Amino acid sequence: MSVPVAQLIVDGMGMGLIYVILAAGLVLMMNVSGILLIAYGEFYAIGAITVWTCVEYLRLPFGAALIVAVVITTLVGLASYRFIFQRIQHRPNNFLSQVVAAVGLMLILGQAILLIFGTVPQKVPSVFTGMVRKFGITISVEKLFVMALALVVTVALFLMYEKTRLGRAMRAVAFNADVAALQGVNTNAIYMATMGISGVLAGFAGGIMSGVYEIYPEMGHNIFFSILLVVMLGGMGSIAGAVVGGLILGITLSFGLYFTGGMAQIILFLIIGVILFFRPGGLLGSRIQL
């Protein structure tokens, strides 16, 4: 039996692109604000669950529900920065405090999701139906649509970070916040904007995946480790690293599931360990000193 290589690659890219968006949001946060936001998976779950609630109870169309989800996750992100992280941001040696505060946020949001959503897995009814068959690859139209949207968002984020004034200010703050402030960059506003953009990305990723995959309350908790792996693999410092890492992880997992179950996962971890051993900053990242 021959191995359907192209099919496996396309399958892996479906989840891989979701990983890419989330990892890009996490990298942005870590790079600009220096916050390892452990609650990021919960943001993603909030996005997915808002879409489900809007479609199921309010009978909104999928597009409107997606917008509502993005707005809500962004607001949650901004509120959590304003009321929690902003107070810790200016302390010296604040890495551990930020991690602990993020864990507190994760507990609160996770339990709130569980209370509101319940424990039963759900699925948002499909908007598109039908399958596309080309070059020996079978893929649903819906999945294709999700992949296209994810690609658009990633490119938009990349352009924002590299080309716009806001992106340049973000890169300046990421390089050195004090020097950026001396040049007239309002660092606090930049931190706020970063949190907002990360919230948008999480809400978007959660929203678009809700049409294809199942929604359950622990989904944020479960996906966070994968995102962390992507970030480690691709590199701390760059969005391009998140793209590379996300696609590698998605495709590797899809191949691994095809050939064997869990053993492939062990090999994946070992590969990541070896890469990190020789390049502690990840594939595309620089060496980072804590």
Added chain:
Amino acid sequence: MEVAYSSKGGPRSRVKGKTIASALAVIALVLLPLVVKSPYYMHILIMSGLNAILAMTFITMLRTGLISLSIAAFWGIGAYASMLFVMRLKASFWLALPASIVVAGLIGLCIGYLFVRSAGFGFVMLSAVLGMLIIVVFGNLKFLGGYEGIESIPPPDQITIPLVARVEFASKAPYYYLMLVLLFVTIVILRAIYAAWTGRAWMAIGLNSRLAESLGVNVFRYRLWAFVISSAIAGMAGSFYAHYIGAVIPGSFDVFKTIYVHIFAILGGVDFAILGPIVGSVVMTFVPELLRITKVIEPIVTGVLVILIILFLPRGLLSLFGIQAMSTHVGRRIEKLGSFIKASLGFRAR
């Protein structure tokens, strides 16, 4: 520091007061099972003691500037090693406990030899990968029971302590005393190491590793020591845990457990290497349990508590009582000195 030296009697009577206070605390802890009868509360006490031991290993590593996300992994290695010794080799628990300490220490030595070289962020990432990998390894090896784990691990064999009693592990109280003994041994060992040259070298490395290196401290070797000692202690806690709970499940040793251990240590106060973990773990284990009437909102209350403590007591709960950690005062001075030297040598601060 004014608090310490302006109080009447000076430092000597302070040390005496501290000794008396610790002796009273030990007596109170030993007599506690006479007051607390409920097995449920005994269980919480035992678990908070266990968490305190794990949190102490975190602080040991943090002293040398290593933030480890693999504490729970070594905890799990200890638990699985002890399970294998008792169930496959039919060894006694009292043999399996030291054996699993040695196993966890040796694995810590091998892994630390590879990991500790890349300090800082690289170490955080590598230890996180180890923390995630270990679950998958436990879950996929058939003779370790897969993801369902292994149940019905026998309790420790009965033991006769000369002149005291025959101890049989039938109720919670013997486990409690065993936990106390382990906690006490950990504290004594860690205190001795902190007071010795090794501990000073650790503290110097944690404050400024480059400065310590320039003063002749072998940074790699002392970091490796800290990692191995922490792993061995975590392995001991794991061995106890496996026989206390009577089951090992891979999911209970995941990275989130390690993050909880970090929280216990940080909430108590990172500057207090012994008292901080104890206070942090007791508070963090008991407060959610006391709020058990409102089971559904318990994680929310815990989360709010954690955030409030981080926001308003950044130096931990113990700073509330005005206890000054000796290390912070000395540390701040050394840090100032270090940054001065660095600045004069033209290092780029990062």
